Every structure is written in structure tokens, then in C-alpha cells.
Amino acid sequence: xxxxxxxxxxxxxxxxxxxxxxxxxxxxxxxxxxxxxxxxxxxxxxxxxxxxxxxxxxxxxxxxxxxxxxxxxxxxxxxxxxxxxxxxxxxxxxxxxxxxxxxxxxxxxxxxxxxxxxxxxxxxxxxxxxxxxxxxxxxxxxxxxxxxxxxxxxxxxxxxxxxxxxxxxxxxxxxxxxxxxxxxxxxxxxxxxxxxxxxxxxxxxxxxxxxxxxxxxxxxxxxxxxxxxxxxx
Amino acid sequence: xxxxxxxxxxxxxxxxxxxxxxxxxxxxxxxxxxxxxxxxxxxxxxxxxxxxxxxxxxxxxxxxxxxxxxxxxxxxxxxxxxxxxxxxxxxxxxxxxxxxxxxxxxxxxxxxxxxxxxxxxxxxxxxxxxxxxxxxxxxxxxxxxxxxxxxxxxxxxxxxxxxxxxxxxxxxxxxxxxxxxxxxxxxxxxxxxxxxxxxxxxxxxxxxxxxxxxxxxxxxxxxxxxxxxxxxxxxxxxxxxxxxxxxxxxxxxxxxxxxxxxxxxxxxxxxxxxxxxxxxxxxxxxxxxxxxxxxxxxxxxxxxxxxxxxxx
Numbered sequence: 001x002x003x004x005x006x007x008x009x010x011x012x013x014x015x016x017x018x019x020x021x022x023x024x025x026x027x028x029x030x031x032x033x034x035x036x037x038x039x040x041x042x043x044x045x046x047x048x049x050x051x052x053x054x055x056x057x058x059x060x061x062x063x064x065x066x067x068x069x070x071x072x073x074x075x076x077x078x079x080x081x082x083x084x085x086x087x088x089x090x091x092x093x094x095x096x097x098x099x100x101x102x103x104x105x106x107x108x109x110x111x112x113x114x115x116x117x118x119x120x121x122x123x124x125x126x127x128x129x130x131x132x133x134x135x136x137x138x139x140x141x142x143x144x145x146x147x148x149x150x151x152x153x154x155x156x157x158x159x160x161x162x163x164x165x166x167x168x169x170x171x172x173x174x175x176x177x178x179x180x181x182x183x184x185x186x187x188x189x190x191x192x193x194x195x196x197x198x199x200x201x202x203x204x205x206x207x208x209x210x211x212x213x214x215x216x217x218x219x220x221x222x223x224x225x226x227x228x229x230x231x232x233x
Numbered sequence: 234x235x236x237x238x239x240x241x242x243x244x245x246x247x248x249x250x251x252x253x254x255x256x257x258x259x260x261x262x263x264x265x266x267x268x269x270x271x272x273x274x275x276x277x278x279x280x281x282x283x284x285x286x287x288x289x290x291x292x293x294x295x296x297x298x299x300x301x302x303x304x305x306x307x308x309x310x311x312x313x314x315x316x317x318x319x320x321x322x323x324x325x326x327x328x329x330x331x332x333x334x335x336x337x338x339x340x341x342x343x344x345x346x347x348x349x350x351x352x353x354x355x356x357x358x359x360x361x362x363x364x365x366x367x368x369x370x371x372x373x374x375x376x377x378x379x380x381x382x383x384x385x386x387x388x389x390x391x392x393x394x395x396x397x398x399x400x401x402x403x404x405x406x407x408x409x410x411x412x413x414x415x416x417x418x419x420x421x422x423x424x425x426x427x428x429x430x431x432x433x434x435x436x437x438x439x440x441x442x443x444x445x446x447x448x449x450x451x452x453x454x455x456x457x458x459x460x461x462x463x464x465x466x467x468x469x470x471x472x473x474x475x476x477x478x479x480x481x482x483x484x485x486x487x488x489x490x491x492x493x494x495x496x497x498x499x500x501x502x503x504x505x506x507x508x509x510x511x512x513x514x515x516x517x518x519x520x521x522x523x524x525x526x527x528x529x530x531x532x533x534x535x536x537x538x539x540x541x542x543x544x545x
Binding site for chain 1: 278281282283284285303306307309311313315317318319320321322326330331333334335336378
């Protein structure tokens with residue numbers, strides 16, 4: 001119940017202030033531009049390029065969304081007010097996480113016009129599209145958890161943003177950086193990359209290993225935030 | 234009601250609160266007094282569950298702060314120093330949010346919010362965003378926030394700091410009103426305020442309790458001596474001091490000559506057992522000096538506070 005109260009409040013905050021509209025506009029502008037600039041040259045009615053763009057764009061859009069969740073409270077001092085209300089650390093963390101995920105969901109939902117338009121232009125295979133959106137939501141949730149962890153570390157929103165972006169970009173790029181690592185580590189390192197797990201789901205193959213990966217990242221991120229909160233009192 | 238034993242808090246090596254113990258009974262207003270940095274806020278933060286104590290125990294009713302912190306948080310309404318509220322929310326939205334978190338149902342929440350609007354006179358600002366409010370108004374919203382669930386224990390950290398005199402009186406009246414039924418703990422470094430509002434005072438300095446008594450008892454302790462202040466023209470210091478020594482009750486004379494005006498200012502420390510004022514006046518009357526000023530300094534807790542909290 002407390003989780004829902006907190007999530008509701010945070011979600012309201014996003015949409016009452018200009019943050020939501022600015023972030024969603026930037027997201028649509030970027031992804032729309034990159035996707036449609038090549039879409040008509042390819043002559044293919046699919047969304048693969050759209051989904052390939054999600055990990056890098058999420059890597060900096062999501063930390064921008066989540067950076068305020070803890071840092072602002074710590075900076076303003078309302079963190080103290082919040083912690084002396086009858087709520088637990090986990091209520092707060094999960095409430096804020098839920099608000100972040102719902103926001104990402106709303107952001108993704110605003111691109112639903114793309115597959116609708118494309119399905120009018122050609123024969124769109126809906127399987128990968130549904131998989132892509134599911135993967136996008138999982139990826140977004142994982143990055144939100146990382147962003148919340150980054151935000152819980154500092155009272156400075158800019159530092160929170162940078163920490164979040166670095167971790168998310170790291171997870172996004174690790175699959176392209178494999179040549180840097182020695183052979184015997186490749187398999188392990190490759191498993192850490194978010195991109196391959198996301199691409200698997202976006203192809204329409206929903207494998208428990210990929211889902212497990214995203215849930216692990218979420219749990220680790222949120223647990224990290226919990227530790228950071230405990231450290232503070 | 235509240236039982237605190239050997240409570241300590243360290244920030245790294247720095248000891249902010251050093252093994253303090255006290256008990257608070259139900260009802261009444263307790264003032265936590267001390268100079269800046271004495272550990273008032275830290276103590277309150279531990280009581281409200283914001284900080285975890287480094288050592289020691291806090292028990293509130295039958296709950297221990299280690300195991301049942303949520304139950305304790307439900308009992309306590311807390312207003313942190315300078316009322317840090319969500320500045321982007323409207324006052325009404327904020328109060329509604331707090332009532333949701335406090336678990337008030339729809340009817341009760343509505344009723345309670347309007348009660349608090351009356352009590353803290355918020356009716357003019359319900360539609361305003363919190364960051365538009367002046368400090369005093371914000372403080373009142375904070376007070377409403379703390380009292381939302383009609384808590385048994387109300388903890389207020391410097392509730393009147395930064396307010397104008399009228400607002401101070403208003404807030405003080407509200408606190409006194411609440412103190413009739415509930416247990417109120419407030420911290421302050423303004424002595425007159427503590428004297429006016431609190432039934433009991435705990436004075437802390439450098440993390441330690443240096444005095445813990447009812448306001449009345451502490452005042453009596455402070456009243457053992459009083460000071461008379463005189464300003465005399467046409468006299469010199471030595472003569473004036475000579476003239477006044479030997480009067481019953483006068484313990485000490487401190488003279489100070491002001492040559493520019495040809496005056497002497499005198500401070501007489503007198504024992505409370507004897508009212509020496511008439512005798513002092515009689516002694517002056519015998520001379521041909523002009524008595525310009527003659528008054529008894531209203532000494533309250535200030536002396537005792539200074540005595541307890543400054544290093545000798």
C-alpha cells in the first residue's frame with residue numbers, strides 16, 4: 001500500500017513538472033530521427049532498427065529520468081521527512097522504482113504509432129514487435145534500477161546522472177568491446193552485456209535466461225540503493 | 234512512555250551524543266535545550282528513527298526502536314528543522330499525500346485535513362505551491378504534516394526558528410494546546426521560548442545532559458540570586474561601592490565608572506532570601522548623588538544556561 005502511495009506521488013511529480021514532457025520529447029525526437037532516416041531506404045516493414053536504438057538511447061535518457069528520485073530529496077531535506085513517516089526502505093525504493101518503470105512504459109507507449117503506421121505500409125510481423133516492447137520494458141526497468149542506485153549515492157543530481165549513464169552505457173557497449181578481453185573471459189563478460197539479452201527478446205525469442213538477466217540487474221540495483229540508504233543513517 | 238538509555242551517536246570519530254538517558258512520561262511538553270551543535274537535532278533524529286543510534290536503547294511504549302521501528306514511526310509525528318517539505322507540491326496535495334501514507338481512510342482524511350487547516354490557519358494557502366510559501370507558513374504546513382495522524386508523540390525540531398514574533402506566539406499557542414493531551418518534545422536554543430512553553434527542560438551540552446528538571450525547579454535554581462542595576466550621577470566608584478557595602482543581602486558589587494557622563498554604573502548581586510532594594514535606596518538617599526536608573530534585572534534561565542553550557 002505504501003509502495004503504491006509513493007509510486008503515485010512520484011509519477012504525479014513527473015507529469016506535473018515539465019520533466020516528463022521534455023524527456024519524452026527528446027526521446028521521440030532522437031529515436032524518430034535515427035529510425036526513420038534509414039527506414040524508407042531499407043524498404044522493409046520491420047522495427048528491428050528501432051529496437052536496436054533503444055539500449056544506447058535508454059542509457060542516457062533513463063538516468064536523466066531517475067536522477068532526481070533520491071538526490072533531490074536528500075538535497076532538499078525532505079528525505080528526513082520521508083524516512084520518519086511509517087514506511088520502510090523497501091517501500092520507498094520499490095515505490096520510486098515502480099514510478100520510474102511506469103514512466104518508461106508511458107514513454108515507450110508513445111512510440112506505438114510507429115508499428116501501427118508501418119503495418120499500414122507493409123506486412124509487419126507483430127511477434128518481434130511485441131517481443132521488442134517487452135524487451136524494451138525489461139531493459140528500461142533494469143536501467144531504472146541502476147539509475148535509482150546512482151541517485152541514492154549522492155545529493156547532486158548531475159553526479160547521479162553521470163554515474164547512472166556510465167553504468168548503463170557500460171552494459172550497453174560491453175558486447176561491442178569483447179575484443180579487449182582475453183579469450184577465457186569472453187563468455188562471462190558477454191553475459192554481462194545488456195544488448196545481446198535485449199536483442200534476443202526483441203527477435204521474439206523469450207528465453208528465461210534473458211529475463212533472468214534483467215531481473216538480476218534490477219535486484220542488484222535496488223539492493224545497492226537499499227545499502228546506500230542504510231549507510232546514510 | 235519514552236525510555237532512553239545510554240544513547241550515543243558517533244559521526245566517524247566525532248561523538249555527537251554521548252550516553253544520554255532520560256524518561257518521558259505521557260503528556261506535557263519537554264524542551265531540549267542546548268547551544269548550537271550540542272546534539273539536540275541528533276537526539277531527536279534518533280528518537281524519530283531517522284538515525285540509528287551507535288549504541289544504547291530507545292523504547293517507546295513497549296516498542297524497541299531496533300525491532301519495531303515502523304510501529305514507533307506510526308506513534309510519532311515529526312517536524313524536522315526548517316520544515317523540509319516537497320517544494321513542488323501544492324499544500325493540499327501534500328497534506329493528502331501524508332494522510333494516505335499515514336493510512337487515513339477517505340472520510341477521516343478529509344475531516345482531519347480540515348481540522349488541521351483550522352488549527353494551523355492554512356485556509357488561505359491550500360492552493361499554493363509549497364515553494365511559494367514564506368518560512369512561517371511553511372512551518373505551519375510542517376506542523377499540520379506532523380499532526381496528521383493525531384500522533385501520541387509530537388517531536389518538533391526548533392519549531393519557531395526564523396519566524397516573526399507574531400508567528401512565534403501563534404505556533405507557541407498551538408504547541409501548548411497540543412501539549413495538554415499529547416506528549417510533545419521540542420528542541421530550541423531560545424530560552425524565553427523554552428521557559429514559556431515547556432513543563433520540563435533537558436539541557437544538553439556537547440552531547441551530554443547537564444540538567445534535567447521541571448522548568449519551575451530550574452527557574453528556582455536560577456532565582457537564588459538576583460541582580461540590581463544602578464546608574465548614579467555625581468559620584469565616584471570607590472565612594473559608591475563603600476556606601477553600598479554592608480547592606481544585608483548584597484553579596485557582591487561591581488562598579489564601573491563612566492567619566493564622560495560623570496556617572497557610575499553598579500551591578501549588585503543579591504541573595505534572593507532578602508529583598509535589599511529598600512535598603513539600597515535608603516543608602517543612596519542619604520547622599521547627594523542623582524539616581525538615574527535603578528532596576529532589578531529579570532534573570533531567568535539565562536544564567537543557569539550559560540553556567541551549564543560554557544566552559545570554565
